[in-house]
Amino acid sequence: MTSGTADTLLLNSIFSAALERKATDVHLMAGNYPVFRLNDKLYAFTDAKILTVDTINTLVEGWLTEAERARLVSDKEVRAAYVWANRARFRATIFYQQGYPAISLRMIPAELPTAKELQIPDILVSATAHRQGLIFICGPFNSGRTTTVASLLQHINTNRSKRIISLERPIEYILVNSASMINQREIGKDTPSFIQGLRDIIDDDVDVVAISELQEEGIQEAVLELAESGKLVIAVLNATSTISALESFLASIAKERRPWAKDVIGELMHIMVAQRLVPAVGGGRVLACEILLRSAAVTSIIQEDKFGQLHSVLQTSREEGMIGLDYRLSELVRAGKVSGEVAKKFALDPTNIRG
Known part of the structure; x- marks a missing residue:
């Protein structure tokens, strides 16, 4: 299995679980399990493997445009919209912590509430x-x-x-x-x-x-x-x-x-x-x-x-x-x-x- 395929499968498992559990936020940081926010409390998603720096870097490279990657380098933080498999839309905040990129995602409801x-x-x-x-x-x-x-x-x-x-x-x-x-x-x-x-x-x-x-x-x-x-x-x-x-x-x-x-x-x-x-x-x-x-x-x-x-x-x-x-x-x-x-x-x- 290639690294790209493994990362895709990992991401699919994380986001599928987040949707199923109705998480409002997903946090991805190297050296840690993915973390969900449910009813204003944080929970580690231990069904997934611990995230690596390479995995986070691959996600960042795949999600951001060239201009956004340049802004991440200069400003150390960038926000972008990310659509996963036409099933969910997120506001992604990508930032640096301890010298490595990390990702926080806020779930955007499929339908805008009135x-x-x-x-x-x-x-x-x-x-x-x-x-x-x-x-x-x-x-x-x-x-x-x-x-x-x-x-x-x-x-x-x-x-x-x-x-x-x-x-x-x-x-x-x-x-x-x-x-x-x-x-x-x-x-x-x-x-x-x-x-x-x-x-x-x-x-x-x-x-x-x-x-x-x-x-x-x-x-x-x-x-x-x-x-x-x-x-x-x-x-x-x-x-x-x-x-x-x-x-x-x-x-x-x-x-x-x-x-x-x-x-x-x-x-x-x-x-x-x-x-x-x-x-x-x-x-x-x-x-x-x-x-x-x-x-x-x-x-x-x-x-x-x-x-x-x-x-x-x-x-x-x-x-x-x-x-x-x-x-x-x-x-x-x-x-x-x-x-x-x-x-x-x-x-x-x-x-x-x-x-």
């Missing part, structure tokens, strides 16, 4: 009806941000006649035209960078733009300019809370342009959501969202750089639809959907959790 199935707050879904403005989806890695954005785009696609463009790295969910027209552009394949992709869009006939990350220098200003041009922009931010997201976003903008940025956010931001996927009682996961809306109080606080006061706004503006993450987690505990112990692990301040 906003209702994901329990996305109605107020967030309703925000997609605006013709122009800003919608921010925040959270740490693996908090479900990509799925939330894809579900919002599909909601627009199903219910409105719009031209939608997404800039993604990688493309995880494949969306098909319905009432709308969707173009999904992958960074590195369809456009060289997020910045270039936004520049190409700003004067184009586009209604809705989704951006999967805001890591490139200058992209924050480009996002605001895009919203100013009359488009609805849905952007993903890597932040634990809405407050830290706002602070970080504005801090990334040149000081002399910050007053302009505050004006744009104060005028065009409809909603900012910080989310978590929390292990539920009895298995599965439940979505918990912090929700910050544009209001006169929020706009004033942003203008005056008094971001700490937003904690009070989140606590006192629930009738308007705002809610803090810890309060929402406490609601889930009281409803019996999440245990108090688990809620505290996901809270911004565990002492805020009340059963």
Whole structure:
């Protein structure tokens, strides 16, 4: 049996078992058994053999394009979509640890769940009806941000006649035209960078733009300019809370342009959501969202750089639809959907959790 055939058979056994056991993640690292994440716990798949460096290297070589391999060498980490035997689609993160490549794979559901199935707050879904403005989806890695954005785009696609463009790295969910027209552009394949992709869009006939990350220098200003041009922009931010997201976003903008940025956010931001996927009682996961809306109080606080006061706004503006993450987690505990112990692990301040 050739090495390539042996690696293929090994991979087939790993992914078959992952699908059968409904794993959400698969981790492959040399010197270890494959590891599955099931219901937020890690389990070694000891039915397979211990992985070798050669096996991991073979997988990396076979999965990545030449450009992606070059980026792995320069950046030491790369994300790509991987389709296994037309049976499953994964978001693959390939990185180095102890000098050798390792692979983490997140299972992408075969069918995109609806906003209702994901329990996305109605107020967030309703925000997609605006013709122009800003919608921010925040959270740490693996908090479900990509799925939330894809579900919002599909909601627009199903219910409105719009031209939608997404800039993604990688493309995880494949969306098909319905009432709308969707173009999904992958960074590195369809456009060289997020910045270039936004520049190409700003004067184009586009209604809705989704951006999967805001890591490139200058992209924050480009996002605001895009919203100013009359488009609805849905952007993903890597932040634990809405407050830290706002602070970080504005801090990334040149000081002399910050007053302009505050004006744009104060005028065009409809909603900012910080989310978590929390292990539920009895298995599965439940979505918990912090929700910050544009209001006169929020706009004033942003203008005056008094971001700490937003904690009070989140606590006192629930009738308007705002809610803090810890309060929402406490609601889930009281409803019996999440245990108090688990809620505290996901809270911004565990002492805020009340059963």
